[in-house]
Amino acid sequence: MKKYVSAAAIALLLSGCDGESKPKDGYYLVDDIRVEFDNGKEQDGAEGRASLQEGIAESIGKVKNDIYFNITPAEVSYYTVDGKRSERVKDGRFQVNNTWNTIKADKKGVIRLISDKDMTCGFYDCVITMTLKSADETAPELVAMKQRFEQQEKAYQATLLQEKEAFSRTPMEDFPGVPFSPLGHFTVKLPVDAYDTLERRNSGIYLRRMEGLLVDMENEDTAIYTFNDKQSGISAELFVVSAKKSDFGLASWLVSQGDVLFQSENGAVYYNQYGVMEVLYFQYDDSIGRYFVGLADVQTAEAAAKAFSILRTMDERYRGKNVITIGDLALSQPALEEKYQAKVSDYFNAAEVHQAIWRRIDNILEKPGRFVERGKSMNPVRVKFPSETFEREVYIELYSRPVSELLAQAQKEAPKGKRVGDVFTYGDESETNYDYYVSVGDGLTLKLTVPYESGNLLERMMFLHVFKQLDLTQFPQIPPGERKNLFKYNQKRYAGSEPDDRYFSLYEGLIDRQGNLIVPTPEDGYYEFSESQPFIVGTKWKREGGTEREIYRRTPEGFIFDEKGKLLLHTNEFKEIVEQHLAIAGDNDRLGLYDLKSQKWLVEPAHSRLFWKNGMFIASDDSGGEHLRDYLFDRTGQLLVKGKSIEEVDGKDRIIATDEGGSVSLMDKQGHVLFSHKGRELQYIPEIDAYALTTGVDGSKDWRLGIVSERGETIIPTEYKYYRVVQEGYLQMWLTNFKQSTLFEVDKVRHWRENQPLKGEPMMQ
Incomplete structure (x- = not known):
C-alpha cells in the first residue's frame, strides 16, 4: 500500500568530507542528479546503449522529488514516504549497497554526494552525483514534501479503515463444498472450484517458520497443500x-505482523511483514x-472474508451441511437440482x-476408422465448464458390445469402483472419473467418460444429465455391408493419425480416407507413422x-512423405520435425536443418x-570425444550466436554463452x-533469482566467485x-x-x- 524508494537511489545517500569544506548541519533537498556512465568496457558497446542509458538516468533522476536529508x-x-532511516559516518565515508560514497562541500556551501566508480547503474558502471x-x-518545498508524506500516511490509514468496514460487511454464509482431510486427521471444506485446484507440494524447496512452527517439506510428518480461487483472487496454502x-x-504472531483487520480465537486477517x-x-x-494451518494471500477485504469463511471450516462448527459427494450421481436431475438449488441449464448449453x-461421433465413424477395433482409445469432446477459463475435454467411445458386458469388464478392471445404474464410478473419492453407458441400437454401445480434471465436482455431475438428454434417434445409419466390418481390424502397429479421418496406420501400411494404401509396409520391417501436418513421418523398424x-x-532413418504418400526426404538419421516444416536430420552422424516447404x-x-x-x-560440434563449440540458430537457419558453450537457463527466457576470449x-x-563479464562460468541460482559469476582462466585454479x-x-x-544454498535458508x-x-x-x-548494506555472518571451519 506504500511506495518505496529504489535501492539504487538509496545508494546515493552519502556521508563524509574531503577536506575542502564541512557541510553545515541541517536539512537538505535534492537540487540535481547527474549520472555519468563508464563506457570504456567492451561489453558496454551494445547496440541501443545511448537510449538505454538515457532511460536509466531518467529513472534515477525521479528520486529527487521523493526524498530529503x-x-x-x-x-x-534520509526521509521518504516510508519514514526515516539513518546511517553512521565512518572515516568521512558512507557505504550503501556495497558502494562507497563521498560528500563534497565547496566554499559556497554547495554539497555534492558522489558515488565511487564501482557504482552500477543497470548494466553499466557509473558515477552518480547528487547536488x-x-x-x-x-x-516551502520541504514543508510541502513533509505534508505530502503525512497526507499519504493519512490516506493509508483511511484505506485501512475502509477495508476493516468492508470485511465486517461481507457475509460468511455456508457454501457448497468438498471435504478435504489431509493425512486423514483434520478436515476443511473447500468450494468446488477451489477444490479442483488443490495440489500437494512435494518437489522443490519449501521452508517457512511461524514462531516455533517449522514448515519444512523435507520433514516426513509435514504436508503442504496449495489451492486458489482465481475469481476472488485467493491464493492459499x-x-x-x-x-x-x-x-x-x-497474539504473539500478530505482534510481528502489520495492521490487523480482524481477529478471532483461531484466526485473523492482517497485513504481513511484506505488506x-x-x-x-x-x-x-x-x-x-x-x-493444521491455513494461510491465504488476498487483494481485497471482500476476498479476505471469503478466504476466512473457507479456512474457518477447519472448525466443525462452521463447516455447514452443504457437502458435495460423487454419490450424488445417483440422483435424478430434479433431485440434483433441488439439493444444490441450481439448474443444469444454468451450467451448460445442452444444444451446443x-x-x-x-x-465427434461422425468423426469416429469416418472411414477407415470405423473398420479398426476401438480397444481403449478415447475421443475428446471439448466442453466449456463454467469454472474453467478454457474449454476442457470429456471423452466418448463406441463399442460393438452390449452395455452389460462393458460394465462387467469395468468392474473387473476396477474392483473398488461402484455401479449406479448404467454409471460406473472409479471409487468414492471426489477426484475420480466416471463412465456412463447407453445402447444406441444395432449392438452398439456409446460410452461417456468424464475425467475429474474437467470442471468441478458439481459441474461434472450436472453434465451427466446433459448427456442423458441426447436424442439417440439421430445416431448415424451404418450401411449393412459395412456394419459387419465395424471395429474388425486389429490395432497391431497402429498409431493414431492426426486427425483420424485423414490417415490410418494398419498392419498393411498407411491408408487414406478411401482405404487406399498410400505407403506400403516395407518387406524387411514396418513403419511407425506420425503426422506433422502437412507431412507424414515414417520411422522404420527393421x-x-x-x-x-x-x-x-528401430533404425535412425527418417522417411518423410507428403499428404499423398510421395517421399520427400529420406535420411540415414532423423530426429524430429519442428514448427511444422523444419526437419532435424542428416547423414553420417552429422545433423542439419531441412526446410520441407522449400526443399532445401x-x-x-x-x-x-x-x-x-x-x-x-x-x-554442437565435437571432435575425438571433446566438445568444441556451440551455435544458436533461428527458425530461418541464421546464426545468432557462436561460442565455446551455450546453455539455456531453466525456467528463464535467458541464454548463457561463453566465448574463447574468456568472457x-x-x-x-x-x-x-x-x-x-570477463569470466569463465555463469550459473543461475533460482533460490535467490541471481547468478553466480566465476572469474579466472579455464584450467587455472586461481578463480573467484x-x-x-x-x-x-x-x-x-x-x-x-x-x-552452496543451505536448506535452512542461507547462501554459504x-x-x-x-x-x-x-x-x-x-x-x-x-x-x-x-x-x-548486504551483510553476511562469518563462519570458521
Whole structure:
C-alpha cells in the first residue's frame, strides 16, 4: 500500500568530507542528479546503449522529488514516504549497497554526494552525483514534501479503515463444498472450484517458520497443500506440521505482523511483514501433536472474508451441511437440482454440447476408422465448464458390445469402483472419473467418460444429465455391408493419425480416407507413422532374426512423405520435425536443418548435435570425444550466436554463452546481450533469482566467485571460491582458504536492493 524508494537511489545517500569544506548541519533537498556512465568496457558497446542509458538516468533522476536529508558530522538521515532511516559516518565515508560514497562541500556551501566508480547503474558502471541544497524547516518545498508524506500516511490509514468496514460487511454464509482431510486427521471444506485446484507440494524447496512452527517439506510428518480461487483472487496454502501447542500463539504472531483487520480465537486477517493482506486460521490436535494451518494471500477485504469463511471450516462448527459427494450421481436431475438449488441449464448449453458430441461421433465413424477395433482409445469432446477459463475435454467411445458386458469388464478392471445404474464410478473419492453407458441400437454401445480434471465436482455431475438428454434417434445409419466390418481390424502397429479421418496406420501400411494404401509396409520391417501436418513421418523398424523369433529394432532413418504418400526426404538419421516444416536430420552422424516447404537445407548437416528447445535451435560440434563449440540458430537457419558453450537457463527466457576470449554473457533468446563479464562460468541460482559469476582462466585454479543480478549488478563481490544454498535458508560463500565462509540469508540476497548494506555472518571451519 506504500511506495518505496529504489535501492539504487538509496545508494546515493552519502556521508563524509574531503577536506575542502564541512557541510553545515541541517536539512537538505535534492537540487540535481547527474549520472555519468563508464563506457570504456567492451561489453558496454551494445547496440541501443545511448537510449538505454538515457532511460536509466531518467529513472534515477525521479528520486529527487521523493526524498530529503538531515546531515550531521556523525550521521546522515534520509526521509521518504516510508519514514526515516539513518546511517553512521565512518572515516568521512558512507557505504550503501556495497558502494562507497563521498560528500563534497565547496566554499559556497554547495554539497555534492558522489558515488565511487564501482557504482552500477543497470548494466553499466557509473558515477552518480547528487547536488543538495540547504533548506530550513520552514522552506516551502520541504514543508510541502513533509505534508505530502503525512497526507499519504493519512490516506493509508483511511484505506485501512475502509477495508476493516468492508470485511465486517461481507457475509460468511455456508457454501457448497468438498471435504478435504489431509493425512486423514483434520478436515476443511473447500468450494468446488477451489477444490479442483488443490495440489500437494512435494518437489522443490519449501521452508517457512511461524514462531516455533517449522514448515519444512523435507520433514516426513509435514504436508503442504496449495489451492486458489482465481475469481476472488485467493491464493492459499494448507500445512500439517508436528509441534507442541505452545510453539505457536496467535497474539504473539500478530505482534510481528502489520495492521490487523480482524481477529478471532483461531484466526485473523492482517497485513504481513511484506505488506500483503493475509488470512490465517489454524487448529491443533492434542492427540497427535499437530497443527493444521491455513494461510491465504488476498487483494481485497471482500476476498479476505471469503478466504476466512473457507479456512474457518477447519472448525466443525462452521463447516455447514452443504457437502458435495460423487454419490450424488445417483440422483435424478430434479433431485440434483433441488439439493444444490441450481439448474443444469444454468451450467451448460445442452444444444451446443450435443452438437459437439454428434460431430465427434461422425468423426469416429469416418472411414477407415470405423473398420479398426476401438480397444481403449478415447475421443475428446471439448466442453466449456463454467469454472474453467478454457474449454476442457470429456471423452466418448463406441463399442460393438452390449452395455452389460462393458460394465462387467469395468468392474473387473476396477474392483473398488461402484455401479449406479448404467454409471460406473472409479471409487468414492471426489477426484475420480466416471463412465456412463447407453445402447444406441444395432449392438452398439456409446460410452461417456468424464475425467475429474474437467470442471468441478458439481459441474461434472450436472453434465451427466446433459448427456442423458441426447436424442439417440439421430445416431448415424451404418450401411449393412459395412456394419459387419465395424471395429474388425486389429490395432497391431497402429498409431493414431492426426486427425483420424485423414490417415490410418494398419498392419498393411498407411491408408487414406478411401482405404487406399498410400505407403506400403516395407518387406524387411514396418513403419511407425506420425503426422506433422502437412507431412507424414515414417520411422522404420527393421526385422532381425529368424522366423521362429522375430526381433524388430528401430533404425535412425527418417522417411518423410507428403499428404499423398510421395517421399520427400529420406535420411540415414532423423530426429524430429519442428514448427511444422523444419526437419532435424542428416547423414553420417552429422545433423542439419531441412526446410520441407522449400526443399532445401537451411543448416547443412555438419554438426554433431542439433536440437530444438523452447523456440531455438542449438547445435554442437565435437571432435575425438571433446566438445568444441556451440551455435544458436533461428527458425530461418541464421546464426545468432557462436561460442565455446551455450546453455539455456531453466525456467528463464535467458541464454548463457561463453566465448574463447574468456568472457561470459547473459542473453535473451534473440541473441541480444543483457550483460557480459570477463569470466569463465555463469550459473543461475533460482533460490535467490541471481547468478553466480566465476572469474579466472579455464584450467587455472586461481578463480573467484561472486553473485550478480540479471542486469550484471554486483550483489556479492567476487571474493569467494565456492557457494552452496543451505536448506535452512542461507547462501554459504566459501573464501579462498576454505577455512572461512560467510552466510547470507537467501531472502535478503534475493531482495538485495531492499537490504543494503548486504551483510553476511562469518563462519570458521
